[in-house]
Amino acid sequence: MKAVRFSRFGGPEVLELVELPDPHPGPGQVRIAVRAAGLNPSDWKKREGLMDQELPQTMGHEAAGVVDEVGAGVTDAAVGDRVFGFTAEEAAQAESAVLAHYAPIPAVLGFAAAAALPAAVETATRALDTLGVAAGHTLLVNGASGNVGGAAVQLAVARGARVIGTAGAANHDYLRALGAEPVAYGAGLAGRVRALVPGGVDRALDVAGSGVLPELIGLAGGAEHVVTVADFAGAQEHGVTFSRGDTGRALHVLSEIGPLIESGRFAVPDVRTYPLAEVAAAHRAGEAGGVRGKLVLVVG
The missing domain is CATH 3.90.180.10 (Medium-chain alcohol dehydrogenases, catalytic domain)
Incomplete structure (x- = not known):
């Protein structure tokens, strides 16, 4: 072959x-x-x-x-x-x-x-499982418009969570179509998120690795409520969980994603x-x- x-x-x-x-x-x-x-x-x-x-x-x-x-x-x-x-x-x-x-x-x-x-939905699901994202939670996804971020948004919405996603302005309509409330990334992120949720979020997922872990920790009320899949050094520095496949994979999503796609709940x-x-x-x-x-x- x-x-x-x-x-x-x-x-x-x-x-x-x-x-x-x-x-x-x-x-x-x-x-x-x-x-x-x-x-x-x-x-x-x-x-x-x-x-x-x-x-x-x-x-x-x-x-x-x-x-x-x-x-x-x-x-x-x-x-x-x-x-x-x-x-x-x-x-x-x-x-x-x-x-x-x-x-x-x-x-x-x-x-x-x-x-x-496979890779995108497994990575996203593994992070959501680690965070314990469930119905009624508000989740912030940093870097929500990429493949993993978009999967995380949709899978969290399917769980019944409210999702706020960071992205450039050109991708805000895309995030809305996925079910997220978009906010711009960059300086002032925390203030923009608190304009939507004054008390902060329940959980935060960093997909972008853009150096915002301290802001995510503040918004989520502690490092234990934050997971990153993109910033290993930052995770070590700030006490955040870094999700990686060799610590356990969310393979159950392979059989779960089909029904979500066929029902129109995952694009x-x-x-x-x-x-x-x-x-x-x-x-x-x-x-x-x-x-x-x-x-x-x-x-x-």
């Missing part, structure tokens, strides 16, 4: 499409013929040598496709099923991939849209696609910034 791999660290030019042996699923796993695989900022960090140090490395941990082989003990999927989820190893950007955690693709979604979901982000062979161009677009929605590689 063809797969994306790099054998040295560097810019997008180090990415190659190489032939690798076909993978096979272990117990409880399924193999898919990949139709689409998501791209994430962690991909460029890996490629630059800022994460794992071994070489060579394959890429990608979220994909959607058609099951073509099932492992021992699998009873919830069969050959021919459309599924999406997380790979057993980081090798989703390939013609075939083994999924360790998966769910049926909602009937209303194509493969590219499904591949845009999938816009998707910008590139052929698998143009993975370097996709990396360049992602690193340049300014792309609304999710970058996805399509196969076949």
Whole structure:
């Protein structure tokens, strides 16, 4: 099978499409013929040598496709099923991939849209679970217009929370469409939030990593009511929880997101696609910034 791999660290030019042996699923796993695989900022960090140090490395941990082989003990999927989820190893950007955690693709979604979901909805749900966001809470999401922020807004609204989201003025209508009350980020943020909720918020989630943890702590009434997924150093400095996947993942959302989508309570982000062979161009677009929605590689 063809797969994306790099054998040295560097810019997008180090990415190659190489032939690798076909993978096979272990117990409880399924193999898919990949139709689409998501791209994430962690991909460029890996490629630059800022994460794992071994070489060579394959890429990608979220994909959607058609099951073509099932492992021992699998009873919830069969050959021919459309599924999406997380790979057993980081090798989703390939013609075939083994999924360790998966769910049926909602009937209303194509493969590219499904591949845009796993990382964003898992990260958002993990943070909301850590915060204990529930009906009646007021949640502030810093960086609400991106993929993870937009997912957090919608999932919190689905839980019955009131959501206030920070974003640039150009994205305020978008946040309203997701169910949030928008406020501008930058100097004076705390005052703008208190104009909406004079007593402050119940919980705060930092997705942007823009150095506002002290303001979020003040608005939420303590560091124990704040989670960041983007500011590790700030979390250590201010006693805030930094949510990361290796401390427990919210995999339950894979089976929960479908009904929310089909009922119209969750809107999938816009998707910008590139052929698998143009993975370097996709990396360049992602690193340049300014792309609304999710970058996805399509196969076949």
